[in-house]
Amino acid sequence: MKNFVIDLNYCNGCYSCQIGCKDEHCGNDWPGYAKPQPEVGHFWLKIDEKVRGTVPKVYVTYVPVMCQHCEDAPCVKAFPEIIYRRPDGLVIIDPDKCTANREIIDACPYGAIYWNETLSVAQKCTGCAHLMDDGWDKPRCADNCPTDAIVMGEEADLKDKIAQSEVLRPEYGTKPRVYYINRPKKWIGGTVYDPEAM
Numbered sequence: 001m002k003n004f005v006i007d008l009n010y011c012n013g014c015y016s017c018q019i020g021c022k023d024e025h026c027g028n029d030w031p032g033y034a035k036p037q038p039e040v041g042h043f044w045l046k047i048d049e050k051v052r053g054t055v056p057k058v059y060v061t062y063v064p065v066m067c068q069h070c071e072d073a074p075c076v077k078a079f080p081e082i083i084y085r086r087p088d089g090l091v092i093i094d095p096d097k098c099t100a101n102r103e104i105i106d107a108c109p110y111g112a113i114y115w116n117e118t119l120s121v122a123q124k125c126t127g128c129a130h131l132m133d134d135g136w137d138k139p140r141c142a143d144n145c146p147t148d149a150i151v152m153g154e155e156a157d158l159k160d161k162i163a164q165s166e167v168l169r170p171e172y173g174t175k176p177r178v179y180y181i182n183r184p185k186k187w188i189g190g191t192v193y194d195p196e197a198m
Contacts, residue, residue, distance in 0.1 A: 004178040
C-alpha cells in the first residue's frame with residue numbers, strides 16, 4: 001500500500017510540490033486517471049500556512065495538504081460507481097464517469113475534491129497514479145521537493161516514520177494514508193526581561 005509521510009520540520013514553504021503538481025496536470029490529459037487540471041482555482045496539493053505568535057516573535061509551519069487517499073474513504077462510499085480505491089491504496093475519481101456530478105465535491109470532509117467548471121468533472125490528487133503505473137517510485141510533489149519533506153512509499157518501508165506521525169483530522173475516522181510528522185502545536189514566543197540588568 002502506498003503512503004505519504006510529510007515531515008513538516010523539513011518543509012520550508014517553497015511551494016515546489018504545488019508547482020510540480022500543476023506542471024504535471026495542467027494542460028495534460030491522462031486518460032483513465034484525470035483530465036487536465038485548470039491553471040487557476042484548483043490546488044490538488046495546497047500549502048496551508050500555520051502562523052503562530054505575533055511580530056516580532058512569529059513561527060510559521062507549512063503544511064502540504066492533498067487528497068488523504070483514505071482507507072475508509074467517504075467519497076468511495078458515497079460514489080462507488082465513480083470513485084474507487086486501487087490495490088496500491090490510491091483513491092481515483094474515474095474522469096469519464098464523474099461528469100455533471102458536482103455533489104461529489106461534498107463527499108470529501110477534507111475539501112480535497114474540486115469542480116472543473118470548464119470540463120464539468122470532479123477532480124483531485126491522483127497520487128500521480130499514471131506515473132506509478134509507468135514505473136516511477138514517487139509522484140511529482142515528492143519528486144519536486146528539494147528537502148525531501150514529502151516521501152511516498154510502501155507502508156512496510158515507511159513503518160518507522162508512520163509510527164512517529166499523526167494524521168489530519170483523526171476524528172473523521174477515515175484512516176488517511178497521508179501522515180504528518182511534527183504537526184504544529186501551541187507555541188509561545190517571548191522576551192526575558194531582567195530589570196536588575198538594565
